[in-house]
Amino acid sequence: MCLEFDDLVAQYNPIDIGNGFPNYNPPKHLLDALRDVTANDTSWRLHQYADFRGDPRLRRAIAKLSEPLIKRHIDADREVLVTIGAIQALDLVTKSFVNPGDEVIFFSPFFVQYEQIIRLEGGVPILVPLKTLNGQKPREANDLSFDRKELEAAFNNRTKMIWVNNPNNPTGKSFTEEELTFIGQLCEKHDVIIISDEVGQWYNYGGQPHVRLASLPGMWKRTITVVSGGKTFSNIGWRIGWAFGPEELLWGLAVGLSASVLAVPTPTQVAFAMALEVEIERLNTNQSYFSWLSTESMAKRDRFLKILNEMGVDAIKPNAGYFIVTNFTNIVNRIDLSLEKDTRTGFQLALWLIRQKGLSAFPGNLFYPTDQKDDSEFVLRMCFIKTDALIDKIEGILKNTFAVKANSS
Numbered sequence: 001m002c003l004e005f006d007d008l009v010a011q012y013n014p015i016d017i018g019n020g021f022p023n024y025n026p027p028k029h030l031l032d033a034l035r036d037v038t039a040n041d042t043s044w045r046l047h048q049y050a051d052f053r054g055d056p057r058l059r060r061a062i063a064k065l066s067e068p069l070i071k072r073h074i075d076a077d078r079e080v081l082v083t084i085g086a087i088q089a090l091d092l093v094t095k096s097f098v099n100p101g102d103e104v105i106f107f108s109p110f111f112v113q114y115e116q117i118i119r120l121e122g123g124v125p126i127l128v129p130l131k132t133l134n135g136q137k138p139r140e141a142n143d144l145s146f147d148r149k150e151l152e153a154a155f156n157n158r159t160k161m162i163w164v165n166n167p168n169n170p171t172g173k174s175f176t177e178e179e180l181t182f183i184g185q186l187c188e189k190h191d192v193i194i195i196s197d198e199v200g201q202w203y204n205y206g207g208q209p210h211v212r213l214a215s216l217p218g219m220w221k222r223t224i225t226v227v228s229g230g231k232t233f234s235n236i237g238w239r240i241g242w243a244f245g246p247e248e249l250l251w252g253l254a255v256g257l258s259a260s261v262l263a264v265p266t267p268t269q270v271a272f273a274m275a276l277e278v279e280i281e282r283l284n285t286n287q288s289y290f291s292w293l294s295t296e297s298m299a300k301r302d303r304f305l306k307i308l309n310e311m312g313v314d315a316i317k318p319n320a321g322y323f324i325v326t327n328f329t330n331i332v333n334r335i336d337l338s339l340e341k342d343t344r345t346g347f348q349l350a351l352w353l354i355r356q357k358g359l360s361a362f363p364g365n366l367f368y369p370t371d372q373k374d375d376s377e378f379v380l381r382m383c384f385i386k387t388d389a390l391i392d393k394i395e396g397i398l399k400n401t402f403a404v405k406a407n408s409s
């Protein structure tokens with residue numbers, strides 16, 4: 001979501017590769033579950049408030065799915081909270097823990113809403129850059145890391161928490177166990193809470209397996225793990241997410257949820273529970289939807305990378321997630337950008353593509369703090385989880401737009 005873009009998207013109806021969603025349907029068994037739950041469950045309860053902590057069947061399914069992943073028992077009644085998307089969990093975390101002037105550390109580039117959510121509560125974002133430690137250009141996202149001293153220096157007695165987005169949006173970096181352990185040790189030293197935002201956990205392309213922060217020794221007691229139901233079943237429009245962690249940390253979020261929206265809609269929670277129950281049985285098998293997500297998305301990533309490479313666009317190969325960070329600086333002179341007056345390079349290119357070519361990608365500038373936007377490069381973030389037919393269309397648009405004209409020197 002980018003408010004600056006939403007009006008334009010409504011006006012021009014472009015192909016949307018800015019936002020992070022697929023243009024194909026969720027798994028059939030989830031859609032069947034939603035149909036069945038409304039057709040077969042004739043109880044009036046289905047249409048009334050759910051328990052404010054989430055439908056018990058869904059909480060049980062979430063606990064059962066997550067227990068083997070983090071290698072510990074999870075109390076479905078006390079240690080799971082169902083929210084309106086992962087975003088509400090992040091908002092409730094902030095409302096629950098952050099007072100004006102409190103500092104929240106996170107890595108840049110970052111998911112756009114992080115800065116907004118924290119600032120809305122008067123919190124102060126403290127950014128630590130992800131970068132290559134040898135000063136070279138990153139070829140792939142896992143070339144990025146953080147300077148240990150820089151992270152250490154970010155902690156002080158105003159630090160309330162650190163948010164670790166693993167895998168990182170927008171780059172697709174998966175954090176290593178060693179990096180997460182280092183982060184955890186600093187949090188122990190300064191007694192700081194960790195928010196582990198793992199919305200992209202099912203999109204992993206090998207090399208560095210997804211490591212769950214809450215599974216590392218001693219980390220459970222200070223970690224809230226945030227998960228997106230929408231990224232789990234390709235249905236972000238259902239607006240389901242959840243958080244799990246120790247009861248002491250989750251209780252404030254549960255109160256906040258009850259005081260703001262009372263409860264998450266009931267029928268979709270029940271359908272979600274039914275679909276998760278199916279996936280729990282299939283976990284780590286060829287039938288698993290989560291395995292399918294990685295396999296299928298990796299092929300799409302590779303296709304996107306090939307298209308971009310053929311065009312001469314620099315792209316950081318994502319090792320996880322569903323976005324590619326692309327840099328069009330080398331070839332931007334092939335188009336006439338003078339029609340767009342925005343002086344922020346990424347915005348100028350992104351707005352031009354929407355208005356002139358019907359293609360919407362997000363400007364790279366969005367993913368950096370307000371005072372550190374790099375306006376020298378034409379960087380765009382693109383979502384690659386699209387059908388082959390749509391990727392064909394996107395390839396056609398990009399290649400025609402940036403074709404080298406026969407008579408150009």
Ligand SMILES: Cc1ncc(COP(=O)(O)O)c(C=O)c1O
Nearest residue numbers: 020085086087111169199228241
């Ligand atoms: C890193 C990150 N956190 C949270 C969210 C929000 O997820 P949801 O749609 O479940 O609210 C997103 C959505 O793209 C995201 O990229």
